[in-house]
Amino acid sequence: MIIYGTNGSHVRTEPRPGLACPACTTPDALHLSVFSRYAHIYWIPVVPYTKPAVAQCLHCQSAWALAELPAEAGEVKQALRTFRKETRAPWWQWSGLAALVVLAVWGFIMSQQNTRDNAAYIAAPRVGDIYTVRANDSTGKAQYSLLKVVSAQGNTVELVGNDYVSDNAEPLGLLNDPEKYSKQTFPLTFLDLQVMMNKGEITDVDRLEE
Ligand SMILES: [Zn+2]
Numbered sequence: 001m002i003i004y005g006t007n008g009s010h011v012r013t014e015p016r017p018g019l020a021c022p023a024c025t026t027p028d029a030l031h032l033s034v035f036s037r038y039a040h041i042y043w044i045p046v047v048p049y050t051k052p053a054v055a056q057c058l059h060c061q062s063a064w065a066l067a068e069l070p071a072e073a074g075e076v077k078q079a080l081r082t083f084r085k086e087t088r089a090p091w092w093q094w095s096g097l098a099a100l101v102v103l104a105v106w107g108f109i110m111s112q113q114n115t116r117d118n119a120a121y122i123a124a125p126r127v128g129d130i131y132t133v134r135a136n137d138s139t140g141k142a143q144y145s146l147l148k149v150v151s152a153q154g155n156t157v158e159l160v161g162n163d164y165v166s167d168n169a170e171p172l173g174l175l176n177d178p179e180k181y182s183k184q185t186f187p188l189t190f191l192d193l194q195v196m197m198n199k200g201e202i203t204d205v206d207r208l209e210e
Contacts, residue, residue, distance in 0.1 A: 021057040022073035029059040038093040046096030048089035121205040132204040
């Protein structure tokens with residue numbers, strides 16, 4: 001369950017001399033205030049969405065939201081509207097959205113880096129490289145396993161296959177145990193590896209020593 005909701009905070013209050021109170025007509029007793037309401041997820045502010053503005057008379061304690069001000073108080077209304085326009089929601093009310101953007105950018109950079117690494121590793125295999133391979137089972141569901149390079153000579157590698165499969169697309173942590181690999185090796189050429197990569201049969205390359 002995701003816990004979410006809205007909350008608000010006070011942004012600023014200023015006296016506004018020169019304006020008379022619409023109720024008691026006392027001059028120079030009006031204060032204008034702006035608040036900011038924001039949406040939160042798990043109490044982390046995500047995005048501000050509205051700025052309620054209030055005029056309050058310190059003399060008679062009357063208070064009005066922008067829409068509640070009487071028609072004859074046009075000057076107060078205009079001042080409050082301008083004050084609200086000039087007031088920005090505090091930066092921290094954007095922090096959830098900012099964090100999401102940073103995460104998305106970071107994820108994108110990491111995935112670009114991984115794609116570059118994969119291309120470099122598959123072009124020049126080394127002993128210990130581990131390939132994540134994908135194959136569909138009889139129902140068409142993707143199953144993943146591992147191949148490990150045990151020797152690389154000329155343009156050929158000798159590989160051992162993992163005896164286990166997983167429906168987890170990143171099975172390294174699950175399956176990369178020396179005892180889970182077959183004792184039987186088989187050869188593939190660098191070109192075979194490249195073709196498997198291009199076809200999406202090899203989905204990832206890990207070089208753990210680095
Ligand atoms: Zn008043």
